[in-house]
Amino acid sequence: xxxxxxxxxxxxxxxxxxxxxxxxxxxxxxxxxxxxxxxxxxxxxxxxxxxxxxxxxxxxxxxxxxxxxxxxxxxxxxxxxxxxxxxxxxxxxxxxxxxxxxxxxxxxxxxxxxxxxxxxxxxxxxxxxxxxxxxxxxxxxxxxxxxxxxxxxxxxxxxxxxxxxxxxxxxxxxxxxxxxxxxxxxxxxxxxxxxxxxxxxxxxxxxxxxxxxxxxxxxxxxxxxxxxxxxxxxxxxxxxxxxxxxxxxxxxxxxxxxxxxxxxxxxxxxxxxxxxxxxxxxxxxxxxxxxxxxxxxxxxxxxxxxxxxxxxxx
Amino acid sequence: xxxxxxxxxxxxxxxxxxxxxxxxxxxxxxxxxxxxxxxxxxxxxxxxxxxxxxxxxxxxxxxxxxxxxxxxxxxxxxxxxxxxxxxxxxxxxxxxxxxxxxxxxxxxxxxxxxxxxxxxxxxxxxxxxxxxxxxxxxxxxxxxxxxxxxxxxxxxxxxxxxxxxxxxxxxxxxxxxxxxxxxxxxxxxxxxxxxxxxxxxxxxxxxxxxxxxxxxxxxxxxxxxxxxxxxxxxxxxxxxxxxxxxxxxxxxxxxxxxxxxxxxxxxxxxxxxxxxxxxxxxxxxxxxxxxxxxxxxxxxxxxxxxxxxxxxxx
Numbered sequence: 001x002x003x004x005x006x007x008x009x010x011x012x013x014x015x016x017x018x019x020x021x022x023x024x025x026x027x028x029x030x031x032x033x034x035x036x037x038x039x040x041x042x043x044x045x046x047x048x049x050x051x052x053x054x055x056x057x058x059x060x061x062x063x064x065x066x067x068x069x070x071x072x073x074x075x076x077x078x079x080x081x082x083x084x085x086x087x088x089x090x091x092x093x094x095x096x097x098x099x100x101x102x103x104x105x106x107x108x109x110x111x112x113x114x115x116x117x118x119x120x121x122x123x124x125x126x127x128x129x130x131x132x133x134x135x136x137x138x139x140x141x142x143x144x145x146x147x148x149x150x151x152x153x154x155x156x157x158x159x160x161x162x163x164x165x166x167x168x169x170x171x172x173x174x175x176x177x178x179x180x181x182x183x184x185x186x187x188x189x190x191x192x193x194x195x196x197x198x199x200x201x202x203x204x205x206x207x208x209x210x211x212x213x214x215x216x217x218x219x220x221x222x223x224x225x226x227x228x229x230x231x232x233x234x235x236x237x238x239x240x241x242x243x244x245x246x247x248x249x250x251x252x253x254x255x256x257x258x259x260x261x262x263x264x265x266x267x268x269x270x271x272x273x274x275x276x277x278x279x280x281x282x283x284x285x286x287x288x289x290x291x292x293x294x295x296x297x298x299x300x301x302x303x304x305x306x307x308x309x310x311x312x313x314x
Numbered sequence: 315x316x317x318x319x320x321x322x323x324x325x326x327x328x329x330x331x332x333x334x335x336x337x338x339x340x341x342x343x344x345x346x347x348x349x350x351x352x353x354x355x356x357x358x359x360x361x362x363x364x365x366x367x368x369x370x371x372x373x374x375x376x377x378x379x380x381x382x383x384x385x386x387x388x389x390x391x392x393x394x395x396x397x398x399x400x401x402x403x404x405x406x407x408x409x410x411x412x413x414x415x416x417x418x419x420x421x422x423x424x425x426x427x428x429x430x431x432x433x434x435x436x437x438x439x440x441x442x443x444x445x446x447x448x449x450x451x452x453x454x455x456x457x458x459x460x461x462x463x464x465x466x467x468x469x470x471x472x473x474x475x476x477x478x479x480x481x482x483x484x485x486x487x488x489x490x491x492x493x494x495x496x497x498x499x500x501x502x503x504x505x506x507x508x509x510x511x512x513x514x515x516x517x518x519x520x521x522x523x524x525x526x527x528x529x530x531x532x533x534x535x536x537x538x539x540x541x542x543x544x545x546x547x548x549x550x551x552x553x554x555x556x557x558x559x560x561x562x563x564x565x566x567x568x569x570x571x572x573x574x575x576x577x578x579x580x581x582x583x584x585x586x587x588x589x590x591x592x593x594x595x596x597x598x599x600x601x602x603x604x605x606x607x608x609x610x611x612x613x614x615x616x617x618x619x620x621x622x623x624x625x626x627x628x
Contacts, residue, residue: 033501120541165476177545187347188545189503198538199558207541224512227434227521229543231502246514253519268437 003157006302013299015292016074017152019258024161030235030256032162036246037236038226040174041193044240045184046148046264048271050137051090054175057112057130059086061114097242097278106205106214113173115196119206120174128178138287139271147183149305150214151238155184162284163236167228168192170218170243192229193217203252222247238262238294242281245289252290259291266296270303317471320464320616327613329606330468333572337549338475344549344570346476351550352540352561353465355490356481356506357556358576359498361460363587364451365404368489371444373400375428377501382608387497390417391424397447411556411592422527425486429510433520434488442492451584461497463619465552469498477550482506482540483530506543507531536561551609552576556595566604573605580610584617 007013013170017294023030033124042048062081066072073082092103115123136146155165167180173193180186197210217225223246226234237244237251240262248259261282267274274297276283296303321327337344356362375390376395379387381493387396394402406417429437450460469479481494487543489508494500508531511524531539537560551558554576562573575596588611590597600607610617 173542174545189543191545195542198541200534200537200564201561202534202560205563207537207564220514220516221601223514223521227512228487228509229503231488231505246516248517249516250514 001210004153006153008301010299012294021160035163035235037158037163037165038168038234040239040244041167041171044238045151054171058111076106115209116211119208127175144183149302150300166190192225218243220246223250241278245282248291260294261286261291262294264296272303318467322615324613326608334475349477350546350548351472351477351479352482352548354487354553354558355481359465359554367483372425390420429523430525433522441489458497463616464614480504482536506539532557534560537564555592559596561606574608575600575605576608578610586617
């Protein structure tokens with residue numbers, strides 16, 4: 001009986017199950033301490049369309065600021081938010097994946113403004129409140145219901161086999177921490193992501209966000225961040241975009257490592273959007289570089305959880 | 315029966331035992347996930363005299379370079395190494411604690427040269443080889459025998475009570491990782507320290523050290539690094555110098571947190587050197603800021619382990 005019930009009985013599921021068996025059984029089993037698995041977040045563990053959840057949160061904060069100061073509408077991204085047409089925001093991210101970072105810098109600058117000077121505790125409360133109230137922009141459900149059920153099962157399957165699982169995402173680390181714990185059962189010390197600079201405020205004895213992004217955890221930044229945080233080379237990695245390729249290569253090259261690439265080819269009515277954008281190079285290189293491709297359409301029986309996700313109760 | 319046999323039956327030991335009992339028992343016990351303990355390394359978990367072990371390692375690398383290129387002796391720190399008088403090195407660290415970072419920058423520049431371009435794996439092997447062969451400069455024993463036995467017992471005592479222990483040190487993270495695992499039983503993901511910048515080498519699929527220090531994990535940098543790596547405010551902290559004060563304050567201010575300061579007042583013949591240098595402000599502020607002071611002289615029955623330390627076998 002499979003422990004991956006939302007996965008169809010395909011070659012992909014067999015490849016995962018065979019891999020786990022091969023590194024956990026027998027005299028050449030990989031020691032438990034070295035069974036490190038890393039997962040991209042947006043588009044790998046949960047939906048990233050029509051826009052990453054973090055942008056949804058930030059747009060709400062910009063909207064609150066506009067309500068207090070309408071003159072902000074003179075500049076992006078407030079112009080877009082004021083107009084109700086957010087395509088500028090999505091385009092900035094698309095341009096980043098096409099190699100043009102100009103609008104992304106404006107976007108990140110405005111994102112940093114939202115948290116500048118805020119304590120990590122106050123931000124955690126603001127983020128937790130968002131996750132309680134927000135609804136996915138097209139599916140209309142709480143974000144807890146936009147996690148990929150097959151991937152949550154995969155986390156538990158790996159853990160049951162001695163793996164330690166980490167999120168390694170371009171998403172901002174502290175925005176992810178509340179949801180990774182509640183939706184995936186992954187505690188804050190196992191969340192690696194982009195980071196705002198932090199400073200220690202001696203007077204209040206609080207850690208606060210600074211005026212700039214410290215680093216953007218995507219592409220070739222992912223392996224160094226994995227080393228910084230974990231101090232081991234992963235044995236298992238899953239991503240879904242070009243920005244995950246260095247992490248996948250770093251893992252595939254680890255002797256017995258397995259690298260997986262989620263392909264969003266699902267054109268059925270199960271709620272997720274089919275897309276290749278941002279994953280073209282990764283998909284084209286998959287065979288050469290040894291990535292095992294997960295077809296959302298063919299390999300997953302079910303995409304989203306049927307009940308509100310709480311891995312704590314799972 | 316105490317689980318801290320190398321600690322004398324003093325008010326300090328009682329304070330630690332009472333604190334642990336108070337946060338682990340009853341209806342207001344702190345949840346296990348929030349029982350985070352942070353330990354400075356040099357001078358807190360092991361000896362840092364006559365010089366921090368990392369400097370010993372680096373001096374050996376400089377000596378190897380000098381043997382290949384004698385012209386290096388024209389500049390510091392090679393001048394000092396060539397002369398056999400390393401007081402310039404110790405003075406650079408002392409000046410740092412007195413607020414003058416000029417020589418420390420020269421020192422760090424020369425330290426960074428040693429690892430620039432080296433892969434994290436090759437460095438780990440070099441460091442592991444050093445730990446196998448090196449002897450403490452005055453005690454003449456392997457560095458495994460220069461850990462503070464009472465502190466190793468404290469790590470195990472906390473773990474037995476549901477705490478997760480981290481090293482949070484100004485020492486370089488990857489230099490500590492091999493010894494924290496072997497001497498303290500703390501895996502690489504629980505080592506927070508200063509860091510060289512890292513880059514991903516696409517061609518060899520290796521993570522390599524860059525041309526600069528990324529950050530120096532001391533003083534007000536410690537609380538942000540704790541947040542970055544752990545994502546929780548500690549409940550328990552131990553340090554021994556002025557540079558640990560922000561970490562101690564950040565912990566003491568955490569509602570029920572306990573902050574401890576090791577005072578090197580031992581003038582007996584147990585092998586450790588008495589010193590206050592670099593700890594003057596912390597010692598003076600201890601009463602006001604609520605630090606519990608650990609007297610090496612009065613609170614510890616034994617300073618170093620009697621047999622080669624291997625926490626794995628303990």
